[in-house]
Structures are given as structure tokens and as C-alpha cells.
Amino acid sequence: MAGWDVHTHLIPPTVLSAAHRGEFGLSVDNGSLVVDGERLPLRRLADPASLLHWISSQELDGAVVSVPPALFRYDAGVEWSELVNQGLRELATPQLRVLGHLPLLDPAAPSVAAALGSEGVFSGFALGTPSYAGLDPVWRVLDALEAFTLIHPGHSDDKRLDSFYLSNLLGNPYETGVAAASLVFADVPGRFPGIRFCLCHGGGVTAAVAGRWQRGIDQARPGIEPLSLPVAEALCRFYVDDLVHDDAVLELLAKTFGPERVLAGSDWPFPMGSDEVSTVRATGRSAAAEVLTRPLAKEVVAR
Numbered sequence: 001m002a003g004w005d006v007h008t009h010l011i012p013p014t015v016l017s018a019a020h021r022g023e024f025g026l027s028v029d030n031g032s033l034v035v036d037g038e039r040l041p042l043r044r045l046a047d048p049a050s051l052l053h054w055i056s057s058q059e060l061d062g063a064v065v066s067v068p069p070a071l072f073r074y075d076a077g078v079e080w081s082e083l084v085n086q087g088l089r090e091l092a093t094p095q096l097r098v099l100g101h102l103p104l105l106d107p108a109a110p111s112v113a114a115a116l117g118s119e120g121v122f123s124g125f126a127l128g129t130p131s132y133a134g135l136d137p138v139w140r141v142l143d144a145l146e147a148f149t150l151i152h153p154g155h156s157d158d159k160r161l162d163s164f165y166l167s168n169l170l171g172n173p174y175e176t177g178v179a180a181a182s183l184v185f186a187d188v189p190g191r192f193p194g195i196r197f198c199l200c201h202g203g204g205v206t207a208a209v210a211g212r213w214q215r216g217i218d219q220a221r222p223g224i225e226p227l228s229l230p231v232a233e234a235l236c237r238f239y240v241d242d243l244v245h246d247d248a249v250l251e252l253l254a255k256t257f258g259p260e261r262v263l264a265g266s267d268w269p270f271p272m273g274s275d276e277v278s279t280v281r282a283t284g285r286s287a288a289a290e291v292l293t294r295p296l297a298k299e300v301v302a303r
Helices: 013-020 049-059 077-091 109-117 136-145 171-187 204-218 231-235 247-257 275-280 287-292
Strands: 004-010 026-029 032-035 038-041 062-066 096-099 122-128 148-151 196-199 240-242
Touching: 004 148, 004 287, 013 026, 013 032, 013 077, 032 062, 049 062, 049 096, 062 148, 077 096, 077 109, 109 122, 109 136, 148 171, 171 196, 171 231, 204 231, 204 247, 231 247, 240 247
Parallel strands: 004 062, 062 096, 096 122, 122 148, 148 196, 196 240
Antiparallel strands: 026 032, 032 038
């Protein structure tokens, strides 16, 4: 078998049920889930059997599932995360490992993470890319759990990207780079080495600008505090998926993060993902992914 795909998406069934009831500001219209003005075509996103069929057709061992980024909704609080996580529990099978949703900007986020980490159901967490300022209490819990933590870009607010699908083509790589930079410059990899961060889409722009980040540190540019790790060493503590659509970039990822830290990720079932075995297998570190994404089962006290 080809191993595990660490980057796939499904809409939890509890979210669909809430949408049909008109709850949480959700609705279903003409085959799409409408959430905060965005339309998510249901089809395969709402069909776990389709993902299982794809796993079989690609000769994979299984897939790691997170919610589409439109469902992060960090202003919706704990009640929303409870709805999402209940649906993720219902999706979990031996072949579908699920990443929990945190109310990341809510004071309850650390305790929610600790509770989810003790269940033996969730294989880690999927985080969007809001501001990470003030999240040390969350990082402490994820560090203690040694949690696989997928960083997935959310929406970019740059209106210049509204044309030509640039909100995805440029916005997603940029948002992931901002998230990675926020973690590196806050010394999160150095202070919380147990967290197993994985950056989607090959880390976005991260590998291309890592040298520039180090130059900023070396020249003591404004706002940069001393770090415990050089940028190159900090990045070697991240994992990335291999979804970059370019063999030359895959080589750069291997040099930047380490070849053993480039994991298979397809972004199923979105059009910008990959549904070809050759791409999914290209740098798939199946043994590493299998271990990294085993369900968490550890008692941790949030502080």
C-alpha cells in the first residue's frame, strides 16, 4: 500500500444537518452548503464513501481528514467547535483519521484541545491562519500532546486577489507563509518542540523566503526578537505536504525541510488538489505519516 494522505477534506454530517435546519447561519442551496456567503459544492465533500473509494483506487492505507477552511469560523466559538467535532467523530474509521477543530481564538481553546486529545479519536488538529498572537496556552497543550497540527490557509483579505482566482493561486501560498513566519519569529518551534506542525501546499512561500527571514534576523530588523533556533533549523522541525505541482519545488522542499518531512497530501476533493497516484506517491513518507497521525490518547491539563 502507498501509505497515508495527510491532506483531505470532508464536511462533517452534523454540519450538514445543522444547515438543513437553518442553524448557525448555514443553509443548503442547489447542492451547495452556504456558509458566510461562500458556497461549498456538496457532492464528494459530503460523501465519505467517495473518499474511501478514492483511497482504494489509489492503493492508499488511508487518509487524514480535516474540515474545509470555510468551516473554521473562529468567531463562532465553542458551540460551533462542538458541532464540528461531533461530526468528525462520526467520520472516524480505521481508514479515515480525523483532525479536531479548535475554537482557536476563544479562551476555552486549550481546554478543548486537552479534552479532544484524551479521547483516542482525533489524530491531531487542523488550524487556519488567523493571527497567532497570544496562543501560548494552546501551544503548551499541543506540545504536551505531541500533536500532529495541520496548518491550512484560510481566506486572504487582500482585495487585489479577487481577479483571476488569485485568492487561491497566490493567496493560499501567502497565507501559509504568514502562518509559518508567525510561528518561526515567535520561536514556537524552539519553545514547543513537541508540536508536529505540517504546512499545507508545500508550506506555500516559506521555502522560497526562508533565507530572507534569516537575513532579517542577522540584520536585527525592527520587531525581531532573538530566537533560540536559526530559521533553517526551525524549519527542519516542520513537516509539509507535497502538493506543489512542480518537481523542482519538491526538490527545494526536501532541501529546506528534509526529505523525510515531505508527506503525501492531495487536498481531495478540491480542483486545485491532485487525484493521481504518481503525485501522491512522489515523496510520500508512508511510515512517518502513519506514525504521526495515529489517534491521540493522552491526558493533559490545560494551564
